[in-house]
Amino acid sequence: MSNWSEMDTYAKQWIKEAGKKVRESFQTELNIQTKSNRNDLVTNIDKETEQFFIEKIRAVYPNHKILGEEGFGDELESLDGIVWIIDPIDGTMNFVHQQRNFAISIGVYENGTGILGYIYDVVHDELYHGQKGKGAYMNDYALPKLEAVKVENAVIALNALWVTENRKIDPSILAPLVRDVRATRSYGSAALEMAFVASGRLDAYLTMRLAPWDIAGGKVLIEEVGGVVTDLKGNELNLLNKSSLLVGKPRLHNRILYDYLNKG
Template identity: 50%
Template sequence: MNKQERNAMFALAKGWILEAGESIRKRLYDPLTIDTKSDANDLVTSMDKDTEYYFINNIKHVYPNHLIMSEEGYGDDVRTFDGTVWIIDPIDGTMNFVHQQRNFAISIGVYHNGVGEIGLIYDVIGDNLYSAKKGEGAFKNEFGLSRLSHDKSIYESILGMNHFWLCNNRFVHEKKMQELVRTVRGVRTYGSAAIEFAFVAEGVIDGYMAMRLSPWDIAAGIIIVDEAGGLTTTAFGDPIELLRGTSVLTCNPSIHKPIIHDYTRQGRK
C-alpha cells in the first residue's frame, strides 16, 4: 500500500469511527437488547451489532474488494491476509458499556498483505482517538505520542492484567503470575483490551497481558503500540498470528524479556 492510498483510507476510517462514536454517545441511555454468546459474561448488545453494520456498509461501499473480519459476524470469512483486510471491534469492552457507560472503545485495524497499515482506537466517552499509520508514529488526538523509554525497570512498572486468570489460569501456573504481581509496582484492570493497548502506547501503563484474545481485540492496538516504540508478542514471546485467538503481551520493550523469561515461560503449563 502506498502512502497516498494509506492516507485516503485513514481519512475515511477516522471519519467513520468518530461518527460511530457520536452515534453511540447520543444513544447511550436508550433501551438495549442484550444477549450472551459463549457464556453469561460474553455479552453482545444491539449497539454492537448496529455499529458493526454501519462500518460494514461504509467499507464495502467504498472498497468492495476488501475483506472484513469483525466480532459480531457481519464481515467475511477471512482465511488469509492477502490483499487488504479490515479488523473491527464495534464495542470493545461491552460489559463496561452495559454496566458503566465508560471504558469501552471502537477499534479498527487495517492490514495489507499481512502488514499493519492503519490503527484506530476511539475511547468513546473520553472522546480520545488513538491512531497510527505505518511509519508515521502514534497519536492521541492530534498530539504525537513520545517513543517509549527503553530504560524502564520491571520493578517500576504498572501492568494491565485480568485478575480472573491470576487465580484460575489454564495457561500459566498461578504462582508465577502472583509472583509477577508482587514484583511490579502495580496492576490495573480496565476491561477493554483496546483501551489497555492505547494506554501502553501512551505510557499510562507499561504493559498489558492477556491469555485469550481475538483478532479484533488487538489488531489496531498492535499497530499503535508498534508506532509508539512498544513490542507485542504472545504471552510466551512468539509472533502473533491474527487469524486465530491468542495470548498477548504488549509492553515497553525494556520489560518484555524479564516478563517472558522469568514468569510466563517458566510458568507455562
C-alpha cells in the same frame, strides 16, 4: 498502490460518526444478549456499529475484506489483500454496566502487515491512531517513543482471574510478577489497555486469550512507538486465530517474558 492517506481520512470520519451514534444510544434501552457464556455480552449497538462500518467500507472500497467480531464481515482463511479488522465495541460489559471504559477498535492490514490502527475511547473523545512508519497519536498529540522501565517501577494491566486458579496458566507463575511490579490495573477492554500502553499510561499488558479484533488496532499503535507485541511465548501473533498476548515497553517486555512467564 493503496492510498493510505485517503483511507485514514475515511476511517477517522467513520469512527467519529460511529462514536457519536454510540453516545446517543446511552439514552435508549439496550437489547442485551449473551454469546459464549453469561458474561460474554453483545448488544444491538455492537451489531449496528459493525454493520455501519461494513456499509461504509463496502461503498468506498468494495474489494477490501472485513473481519468483524459480530460476524457480519467475511469468512477469511488468509490476510491476503487489504483487510479491515473491526471490534465495534471492545469492552461490552463496561458499555452495558458503566457506559465507560469501552472503545471502538480498527486495524487495517495489507497482506498480514498492520498499516493503520485506531482505538477510539468514545466517552472521552480520545482517538488513538497511527500509520506504519509515521508514528502514533492521541487526537493531534504525537505519542513519544516508549522508554524502558524497570519491573519494580512498572504499572501493568492484567485480569485478576489469571492470578487465580485456571487452566490457562499456573497462578504461581504470575504471582511473583504481581508482587514485584509497582501496581496492577484492569480496565476490562483490551483495546483501551493497549492504547494505554502505547500512550505510556501503562507499562505492559498481558492476557491469556484474545481474538484478532481485540488486538489488530492496538498492535499497530504500540509498534509505532517502539513497544513490543507477542504472545506469552514470545511468538508473532496470528491475526486469524485467538491468542494470548503480551505487550510492553522495550526491555520490560523481555523481562516479563523470560524472567517470569518462561523462566528457565
